[in-house]
Amino acid sequence: MSPLAWIALTSLAAWLWLLLGQGFFWRTDQRLPRWTAPAHWPSVVIVVPARDEAGVLPESLPSLLRQSYPGRAAVVLVDDGSTDGTGELARKLGEQGEGLPLTVTSPGDPEPGWTGKLWALRHGIELARASGPDYLLLTDADIAHEPDSLRELVAAATANGLALVSQMARLRVATGWERLVVPAFVYFFAQLYPFRWVNREPARATAAAGGCVLLRTEVAERAGIPESVRHAVIDDVAVARAVRRAGGRVWLGLAERVESVRPYPRLADLWRMVSRSAYTQLRYSPLLLAGTVFGLAVAYLVPPVAVCAAVVPGVPGGPGSAVAGWAGLLAWAVMAGTYVPVLRYYRQTLWLAPLLPFTALLYLLMTVDSAVRHRRGRGAAWKGRTYSRPEAAPDR
Known part of the structure; x- marks a missing residue:
């Protein structure tokens, strides 16, 4: 031959x-595990790092403020040195109607040894811990959530004893290049980190999707998050590994009610x-x-x-x-x-x-x-x- x-x-x-x-890896059946509502809903603080996100914030931030969560919840948006008025816009959106309380803060420039997003998360998590929440929802500024998203995430975590629940947000697919490239991004990610391997015990792989990560506060403190992963560029995988090293269970799957609103209209983007x-x-x-x-x-x-x-x-x-x-x-x-x-x-x-x-x-x-x-x-x-x-x- x-x-x-x-x-x-x-x-x-x-x-x-x-x-x-x-x-x-090619199957798409790893969705939120079955859950029953807890007798007492844990408290949650949603932490949103944002840098120059004025273009997407009007679609994403209101979806967080309108969460229909039965327990105590709040939103902290960390304006990470934006130059496009992200912080001011966030404050205006928070004043437009009733919803979860919103705090907008800014940490200043990152200290040496920190990536920008993790520096923003550090500031937001420190502020969140002052109220003693049971869970932290770390979500990117371009991610929009359906009104019951937080409730389902917390219920799945409590019912299944999960320290970290992460959903890979459904990315925007509108232009020709997005149709060609975006689904393949999820396909290659799952090939590298098969979701079934992440979710089984004992695990054969460890990963998370940084756009939507629900994290139990007690485990995050035990794992030293975010200090223990402050150098990481691929921060989501690093956080998942830190949680697993601290003895926490990790779950990763595809989202049905969490979507990215960030456009990637050109191949260059x-x-x-x-x-x-x-x-x-x-x-x-x-x-x-x-x-x-x-x-x-x-x-x-x-x-x-x-x-x-x-x-x-x-x-x-x-x-x-x-x-x-x-x-x-x-x-x-x-x-x-x-x-x-x-x-x-x-x-x-x-x-x-x-x-x-x-x-x-x-x-x-x-x-x-x-x-x-x-x-x-x-x-x-x-x-x-x-x-x-x-x-x-x-x-x-």
Whole structure:
């Protein structure tokens, strides 16, 4: 057989293993566990770090203030050095009607060794702890919640003995680039951290989605959050690991009533979202980068190349490479089939499934670009701040 045939068979074997041996990552059935209402509803403070979020705050903040929660709850918005009037806008939104009490505060510039978001969370959590809440809901400023979201999160946590409950918010999918790239973001995240592996005991993976994290205050204090993860760029995974090290149970799933309202209309916007932390995920390792590029190429790019080589006249290894063609076609079919549940979750056309190799190529290029940025000292740039090479969160 030709070298291409062997590589295509390797790709097919990899996809069969991913289909059955990677925690059924492609399924979308990990939703909030069943719950019953507690006899006494715990107190909660919602902490929202916000930096230059005036464009999305009118959609997200009112959804938090209107939470129909039976217990005591309040909202703390931390204005993290915004230059677009985020703090003033938040105060006006809080004065427009009845709802949960809102406190708007600002921590000043981050101290050395802190990433901006975690510095804002530190200030907000300290302020929240003054009222002694049982739980903290850490949610991003672009996340909108249905009115019963907080009630369901707390009930699921109390009924199942969970120290951390995190939902991956349904991201905005409106433009062509968002349809092509956003569902794949969730797909790749679940492939890296299969939700079933996170939620089982004992766990085989640990992760959270930073846009929506309900955290038991007592466990957060025991885990030293946020001080113990102050260096982390990928703060959600770092927080989940700290909670698990402190003996708390972690749950992660897809959201039904929590959505991101942040638009990513251009490919450049999506590119920045992915590339700012991709190399951090690889622990700034050139070896891990090379392995990732190789793995993505074999798994996602080889199948369509093998099919084209088998059917297109004049292509090297053409009509004689039937083995490569069939192996590539089967691998491509398995790949597309595992992508279908995520597309359905996002209510997108299933014709996007065969385009996953092209989307994977974009993610491959974003990852390489992330490494190049770090090598050039530009690191994880976000809203005017650059973290050239922050220390990765401890994994022990």
